[in-house]
Amino acid sequence: MIGALLTSPIESAESFDDPAFDGPVSGGANATPALFPEEEALIARAVEKRRREFTTVRACARTALGRLGVAPGPIVPGQRGAPQWPSGIVGSMTHCAGYRAAAVARSADILTIGLDAEPNAPLPNDGVRELVTRPEEHGWLARLSAERPDVCWDRLVFSAKESVYKAWFPLTRLWLDFQDAVVEVDPAEQTFRARLLTPDPLLAATGNRLSGFEGRWLVRDGLIVTAIAVPGH
Numbered sequence: 001m002i003g004a005l006l007t008s009p010i011e012s013a014e015s016f017d018d019p020a021f022d023g024p025v026s027g028g029a030n031a032t033p034a035l036f037p038e039e040e041a042l043i044a045r046a047v048e049k050r051r052r053e054f055t056t057v058r059a060c061a062r063t064a065l066g067r068l069g070v071a072p073g074p075i076v077p078g079q080r081g082a083p084q085w086p087s088g089i090v091g092s093m094t095h096c097a098g099y100r101a102a103a104v105a106r107s108a109d110i111l112t113i114g115l116d117a118e119p120n121a122p123l124p125n126d127g128v129r130e131l132v133t134r135p136e137e138h139g140w141l142a143r144l145s146a147e148r149p150d151v152c153w154d155r156l157v158f159s160a161k162e163s164v165y166k167a168w169f170p171l172t173r174l175w176l177d178f179q180d181a182v183v184e185v186d187p188a189e190q191t192f193r194a195r196l197l198t199p200d201p202l203l204a205a206t207g208n209r210l211s212g213f214e215g216r217w218l219v220r221d222g223l224i225v226t227a228i229a230v231p232g233h
Contacts, residue, residue: 005227009109013063014101018052036074061102114167114228118159159226167228
């Protein structure tokens with residue numbers, strides 16, 4: 001699925017289940033990509049479901065990194081939970097029921113990546129919908145919900161804004177709320193555009209101001225997947 005949204009020079013890997021992993025990572029060249037001690041410490045008291053998704057998504061990340069020629073290493077959360085990638089690498093990870101995925105690239109090629117997956121199911125209640133969506137989005141949400149009931153459009157907005165935040169935070173180190181972005185979706189092209197409502201920050205990496213993101217989405221096998229990749233040049 002993810003390969004349909006993110007292509008070269010981005011490398012990605014995904015899993016639809018949680019394979020069995022044999023203990024922590026050892027030092028050998030052919031070591032099983034389970035958990036490094038730094039990662040194991042983070043979930044030492046976690047329930048089995050959390051352990052499995054944590055382990056599998058990192059296996060996906062290490063597979064993708066390996067395709068870039070990057071040796072396996074621990075991937076631990078940093079500020080606000082953002083993954084700390086190896087030097088010179090940008091990336092994003094996601095997991096939901098029945099799906100885990102990661103995408104990475106060299107920072108010389110890609111400025112930032114945002115990736116999110118969600119079940120293709122409506123948001124839990126009106127309160128969550130109000131928290132996630134803005135009045136500017138309600139018109140097209142109602143229209144597309146009537147025209148294309150096979151897609152849970154409010155959940156797609158949620159996923160798109162999650163991808164926006166994952167792309168935004170590594171660039172700015174600033175918080176971004178659901179209400180700080182307005183999303184417009186193109187159902188035919190399966191793309192979306194997010195307009196940021198915060199003051200446009202100046203990005204040190206490019207010298208440009210950031211006003212929004214463009215991304216792609218798909219719905220398949222009961223899942224919604226959204227992705228953003230900003231070229232480095």
